[in-house]
Amino acid sequence: MTRKELFKNTLRKSVHAWKLINELPLSDDESLMLRHFMDQPGFLDLHWRMFVPAIKGQGTEEQKQKWLPLANKMQIIGCYAQTELGHGSNVQGLETTATFDPQTDQFILHSPTQTSSKWWPGGLGKVSTHAVIYARLITDGKDHGVHGFIVQLRNMDDHSPLPGITIGDIGVKFGNGAYNSMDNGFLMFDKFCIPRDQMLMRLSKVTREGKYVPSDVPRQLMYGTMVSVRQTIVSNASIAMARAVCIATRYSAVRRQFGSQNGGIETQVIDYKTQQNRLFPLLASAYAFRFVGEWLKWLYTDVTQRLEASDFATLPEAHACTAGLKSMTTSATSDGIEECRKLCGGHGYLWCSGLPELFAVYVPACTYEGDNVVLQLQVARFLMKTVSQLGSGKAPAGTTAYMGRAKHLLQCRSSIRKAEDWLNPAMVLETFEARALRMAVSCANNLSKFENQEQGFSELLADLVEAAIAHCQLIVVSKFIVKLEGEIKGKGVKNQLKNLCYIYALHLIHKHLGDFLSTNSITSEQASLANHQLRSLYTQVRPNAVALVDAFDYTDHYLGSVLGRYDGNVYPKLFEEALKDPLNDTVVPDGYHEYIRPLIKQHLRSARL
Numbered sequence: 234m235t236r237k238e239l240f241k242n243t244l245r246k247s248v249h250a251w252k253l254i255n256e257l258p259l260s261d262d263e264s265l266m267l268r269h270f271m272d273q274p275g276f277l278d279l280h281w282r283m284f285v286p287a288i289k290g291q292g293t294e295e296q297k298q299k300w301l302p303l304a305n306k307m308q309i310i311g312c313y314a315q316t317e318l319g320h321g322s323n324v325q326g327l328e329t330t331a332t333f334d335p336q337t338d339q340f341i342l343h344s345p346t347q348t349s350s351k352w353w354p355g356g357l358g359k360v361s362t363h364a365v366i367y368a369r370l371i372t373d374g375k376d377h378g379v380h381g382f383i384v385q386l387r388n389m390d391d392h393s394p395l396p397g398i399t400i401g402d403i404g405v406k407f408g409n410g411a412y413n414s415m416d417n418g419f420l421m422f423d424k425f426c427i428p429r430d431q432m433l434m435r436l437s438k439v440t441r442e443g444k445y446v447p448s449d450v451p452r453q454l455m456y457g458t459m460v461s462v463r464q465t466i467v468s469n470a471s472i473a474m475a476r477a478v479c480i481a482t483r484y485s486a487v488r489r490q491f492g493s494q495n496g497g498i499e500t501q502v503i504d505y506k507t508q509q510n511r512l513f514p515l516l517a518s519a520y521a522f523r524f525v526g527e528w529l530k531w532l533y534t535d536v537t538q539r540l541e542a543s544d545f546a547t548l549p550e551a552h553a554c555t556a557g558l559k560s561m562t563t564s565a566t567s568d569g570i571e572e573c574r575k576l577c578g579g580h581g582y583l584w585c586s587g588l589p590e591l592f593a594v595y596v597p598a599c600t601y602e603g604d605n606v607v608l609q610l611q612v613a614r615f616l617m618k619t620v621s622q623l624g625s626g627k628a629p630a631g632t633t634a635y636m637g638r639a640k641h642l643l644q645c646r647s648s649i650r651k652a653e654d655w656l657n658p659a660m661v662l663e664t665f666e667a668r669a670l671r672m673a674v675s676c677a678n679n680l681s682k683f684e685n686q687e688q689g690f691s692e693l694l695a696d697l698v699e700a701a702i703a704h705c706q707l708i709v710v711s712k713f714i715v716k717l718e719g720e721i722k723g724k725g726v727k728n729q730l731k732n733l734c735y736i737y738a739l740h741l742i743h744k745h746l747g748d749f750l751s752t753n754s755i756t757s758e759q760a761s762l763a764n765h766q767l768r769s770l771y772t773q774v775r776p777n778a779v780a781l782v783d784a785f786d787y788t789d790h791y792l793g794s795v796l797g798r799y800d801g802n803v804y805p806k807l808f809e810e811a812l813k814d815p816l817n818d819t820v821v822p823d824g825y826h827e828y829i830r831p832l833i834k835q836h837l838r839s840a841r842l
C-alpha cells in the first residue's frame with residue numbers, strides 16, 4: 234500500500250476496533266488487550282494510552298468531568314504533544330510558551346522558534362482534534378517551567394486546523410508498513426489563545442488574577458503519564474519477544490541443514506548448540522519479561538494508590554523501576570527480534586517471515602517514552618542517592634533492599650563449588666546482588682573523587698549506565714525466582730520455568746562476565762561451571778522448546794509469519810506467498826521491452842558484427 238492507503242486502512246481498522254470495544258462486553262483489560270493485538274500503531278492507541286491518562290492524572294475534578302466524557306465517547310480524539318523538534322529527552326528544555334493574559338483570562342500559546350515546533354506526537358499530524366500540550370507557563374513575566382494544557386487543534390465540523398495553528402505529518406519513518414500507519418505530526422502555534430481553565434490544574438494552577446500557585450506535591454507527578462506507559466511497555470516487550478521467539482523456535486525445528494549420515498535425513502538446526510545458545514536465552518527472556526511486567530504492574534498500581542493518599546514514599550522507586558525496566562527490556566527485545574531474524578537464515582529476511590515488520594514496528598520502543606540511556610541515567614541517579622544514604626541508618630527498601638546488606642555483599646565470596654550450585658536460587662541471587670552493589674559502590678567511590686558532583690556524573694556516565702543495567706537485571710532475575718516460588722500450577726510447568734529462569738540468569742552472567750569477574754562476584758572457575766550448567770539446561774529445554782512457544786498461544790494470523798506457522802508447513806507456503814507478489818503477475822517483467830531487450834539485442838548485434 235502507499236502511505237496514504239496504509240494510513241486510511243489503519244483508520245478503518247482503528248474505528249472497527251473501537252466499534253468492537255463498544256459492542257462487546259469487554260473489561261478494561263480486555264479492551265486494552267484488543268488494542269494490543271491491532272497489527273499496527275494507530276491513533277486509538279495514543280488517545281487511550283496517553284491523552285486520557287494525562288487528563289485523569291493532571292486534571293482537576295471539574296476538568297475531568299468536562300473532558301473525560303467527550304474523550305471516553307471519542308467525541309474528541311486526543312494526543313500527547315510534549316516532544317519538540319529541539320527537545321525530547323530534556324522536558325525542562327521545552328520552548329513552547331503559554332503566557333497568561335489577565336486581560337482576557339486566557340493563555341497565549343506560541344512557538345517562538347522553529348525548534349519549539351511540536352514534533353513526533355503520535356496522532357497529531359492528521360487525526361487528533363485535541364491535544365495535551367506541554368508548554369512553559371509564563372505569568373506576571375515569570376517562567377514557571379513546563380505544564381500541561383488541553384488544546385483544541387481542529388475545527389470539529391470540517392477538521393481544518395484552527396487559525397493560529399500550523400499542523401501536519403512529519404513524514405515517512407523507518408520500515409515499510411511499521412509505524413507509517415501512525416500520523417506522527419508537527420505543530421506550531423502563532424499566538425493561539427485558550428481559556429485559563431484549559432491549563433491542567435490538579436498539580437499547580439493560575440488564579441484569575443494571574444497568580445501562579447505551585448504544586449504542593451512533587452512536580453514530577455506531571456510526568457505520570459510517561460511512567461504509566463513505561464510500565465505497560467515492559468509487558469509489551471515480553472509479547473514482542475515472545476512473537477519473535479515463537480517464529481524462530483518453530484522454524485528452527487522445521488529447518489534441517491547438514492548432518493545427514495550416509496544420505497539420511499539432515500539435522501534440525503534447533504539441535505545445533507550455537508542455535509540453542511542464541512535462541513533459548515531469548516525464549517527465557519520472553520518469560521522473564523512477562524513475570525517482571527506482572528510485578529511492575531503491581532508496583533505501579535500500588536504507587537498510584539499511595540499517591541491518591543498523598544503518600545509519595547515509593548514514587549522514586551516507581552520512577553526508577555519503570556524507567557530502568559522499560560529501558561532494559563526494550564533494548565533486549567529489539568536486539569532479540571533481530572537475532573531471531575538471523576536465526577531463521579535467508580528466509581528470515583523475507584517480509585512474509587513476519588520478523589522485518591515486527592522489528593520495524595518494535596525498535597522505536599528504545600526511544601519513545603524516553604531514550605533508553607537517558608532513562609538508565611535516572612536509575613543511576615536513584616542508585617547513587619541510595620548508596621549515599623547507606624551510612625545514614627535509613628535502611629534501603631524495595632528493589633534496593635539488598636543494598637542494606639552492603640557490608641556482607643561487598644566482601645562475600647561466592648560459595649559455588651559445582652555446576653548444580655548454579656541452580657540454587659539463593660546463590661544465584663547473591664551473585665547478582667554482589668555484582669550490582671559493587672558496581673554501584675564503585676561508581677559512588679569514583680564520583681566522590683570529583684570536586685564537582687555534576688562533573689563527576691558526566692565523566693562517569695557510561696559506568697553509571699552499566700551499574701543501572703546491573704541493578705535492573707537483578708530485579709528481573711529476582712522476580713523470576715519469586716514467581717517460581719509462587720503459585721505455579723503443574724509440576725511439569727514449574728520444572729520448565731525453572732530451566733528458563735536459570736537459562737536467563739546464567740546467560741546474563743556469560744554475557745556480562747566482565748562485570749562479574751572485575752567485581753570479584755565470581756571466579757573464572759565458577760564462570761566455567763555456569764557455562765557448563767547452561768549447556769545442560771539447553772539440553773533439558775530442547776525437547777520442550779516448541780511446546781514452550783506454543784504456550785504463548787498466538788494465532789497464525791497474529792504472528793503473521795510463514796516461518797512460524799503452527800502446522801510447520803513452511804516451504805509450500807513460502808511459494809504461495811512468493812507467487813502473490815505483484816512482480817509475478819507476468820512472467821515477462823515490466824521494463825523488459827524498454828531496457829532488457831535493447832541491451833540483449835545490442836549484445837546480439839555486436840556479437841553478429
Ligand SMILES: CCCCCCCCC/C=C/C(=O)SCCNC(=O)CCNC(=O)[C@H](O)C(C)(C)COP(=O)(O)OP(=O)(O)OC[C@H]1O[C@@H](n2cnc3c(N)ncnc32)[C@H](O)[C@@H]1OP(=O)(O)O
Nearest residue numbers: 315321322323324325453456459465466469552601602603
Ligand atoms: C504497550 C506498548 C505500546 C506503547 C505505545 C507507546 C507509543 C509511543 C508513544 C510515545 C510517546 C512519547 O514518547 S511521550 C514523550 C516521552 N518523553 C520522555 O520520556 C522524556 C524523557 N525525559 C524525562 O522523563 C525527563 O526529562 C527526565 C529525564 C526524567 C529529567 O526530568 P527533570 O529534568 O525534570 O528531572 P531531573 O532533574 O532529572 O530529576 C529531578 C528529580 O525528579 C525525579 N524524577 C524525574 N522524573 C520523574 C518521574 N517521572 N517520576 C518521579 N520522579 C521523577 C528524579 O528522580 C529526581 O529526583 P531526585 O534525584 O530525588 O531529585
Ligand SMILES: Cc1cc2nc3c(=O)[nH]c(=O)nc-3n(C[C@H](O)[C@H](O)[C@H](O)COP(=O)(O)OP(=O)(O)OC[C@H]3O[C@@H](n4cnc5c(N)ncnc54)[C@H](O)[C@@H]3O)c2cc1C
Nearest residue numbers: 313315316320321322353354355597600601602603604606
Ligand atoms: C515512534 C515514536 C513515537 C513517538 N511518539 C511521541 C508522542 O506521542 N508524544 C511525544 O511527546 N513524543 C513522542 N516521541 C518522541 C520521543 O519521546 C523522543 O524522541 C524521545 O523522548 C527521545 O528524545 P530525543 O528525540 O530528544 O532524543 P535525544 O535526547 O536527542 O537523544 C539523542 C542521543 O542523545 C543522548 N542523550 C540525550 N541526553 C543525554 C544525557 N543527558 N546524557 C547522555 N546522553 C544523552 C541519547 O542517549 C541519544 O543517544 C516519539 C518518538 C518516536 C520515535
